[in-house]
Amino acid sequence: MPISPILTGQATYPFVRLNEAATARRAEGLEVIDFGMGDPREPTDPRIIEALRAGVRERMGYPAAVGLPELREAVAGWVDRRFGVALDPDTHVIPTLGSKEAIFSFAQVVLDIAGGRDTVVLTEPGYPVGVRGAQFAGALVEELPLLEENGFLPDLDAVSPETWRRTALFWVNYPNNPTGATAPLAFYERLGALAREHDFVLASDEAYTELWFAEPPVSALQLDDWTNLVVFNTLSKRSSMTGYRSGFVAGDPALIAALKQFRPNVGTAPQEFVQRASVVAWGDEEHVGRARAAYAEKRRLFLELFDRVGVRNAGGPATMYLWTATSRGVTSEALATHLLAHGVIVAPGAFLGDSGEGYIRFALVPTLDECRRAIAILEDVL
Structure with missing residues (x-):
């Protein structure tokens, strides 16, 4: 059967391995707090939802x-x-x-x-x-x-x-x-x-x-x-x-x-x-401001955690992501695997490109309560 060699040559999306490990952990009845993928979980503004409904004929x-x-x-x-x-x-x-x-x-x-x-x-x-x-x-x-x-x-x-x-x-x-x-x-x-x-x-x-x-x-x-x-x-x-x-x-x-x-x-x-x-x-900026404030609060909590435990935030002042350096000699995948064993998913920098080695990415998409629970875990394992 002819299939594009470009398709067959594509490596398995590396996050699949983390997702499979997370699924196995959940199957054991254990909590997983997922900072791996940048899929926002902030609620969509009700006015947007209403416009969607009104647009259906x-x-x-x-x-x-x-x-x-x-x-x-x-x-x-x-x-x-x-x-x-x-x-x-x-x-x-x-x-x-x-x-x-x-x-x-x-x-x-x-x-x-x-x-x-x-x-x-x-x-x-x-x-x-x-x-x-x-x-x-x-x-x-x-x-x-x-x-x-x-x-x-x-x-x-x-x-x-x-x-x-x-x-x-x-x-x-x-x-x-x-x-x-x-x-x-x-x-x-x-x-x-x-x-x-x-x-x-x-x-x-x-x-x-x-x-x-x-x-x-x-x-x-x-x-x-x-x-x-x-x-x-x-x-x-x-x-x-x-x-x-x-x-x-x-x-x-x-x-x-x-x-x-x-x-x-x-x-x-x-x-x-x-x-x-x-x-x-x-046409609306109010809901954007609310979302930005929510991310800012999560970001503040994590930056305070990093200060307490000696983790270096290497990233810049924007996006929903925190880009933190790993300890010397620790690979990004090894650190991500270690954190997953404690119920916290992050993205290894190496999954995002060769120059990402030495860093991990936190996507600040879980709820504020989930962030607080994750911080309590990370306090002892980072």
Whole structure:
């Protein structure tokens, strides 16, 4: 039976091993507190849920790939209020089914393998979807390490002229998963200039811009020139709406036009009732502030714990993640296995990329009570 060698060559998602061990522990009647996966458990605002219900009709046709005009306008309004940037809802924005599918498929839109633009550059450790999407599209993949001594920003000077010549797509993700680092506007300015100079697409995954604890992060949309630039964002983290699957891409109108041509082929647009709920979500900041406050309290409790037990928090001031250093000589998987034996799941940094070794990631998604119970456990075992 013919099966794609790209598919058969994919390693088993490493978190499966942790999930299997957690399932076995639960089968024994033992509690497991899961900080492994970044799936928010904060409640979705009731007004969003009501808009979803109100949007359901007796018959609903296929949603158009370009999305409802009201949703594109809501996205443009939010970007203007949040970043001071004016978007044309008709030419600068297209809704997506969350951001995962859009990130996975985007390499197919911009790669020109026959023309020598066959390379996708990404950073690691990081979200694996961009890598896998590039591989399925037939791209060569080059990963740049995110190192603590560089503030978890990639070393752009380390990219060879040949790589720049072959690059079709360069992915960045700030605020960063897993490190929590943020990027200054100067970083985007330099990378944007490189994108124009070498004619590759700069794609910025900004799913965590609203989960911050010092000052609001910037967006690549704040660049003066959007040539070859697209930004991906989503309601999943901002509004605790992972199950709704609603996001957007915004930026260079030529790239948005290409997406409008591409996306009807794969049929990935949010259902209309989800789009109507999304209009409400993008138009409201009160529920976002509540969620941010909840994460801030969990973060405070864990940072106090780390101070007490001598664990170094190495990460930055944003996202729902804490990126902590392991003890010298202890691998990230060994530490995660040790913590799981006591009922606490964390993500080993090595599962997220080679440069993640020496760190573990806490996703602050359990309830506040669960966080307190986990802290009582960790007090004695970290």
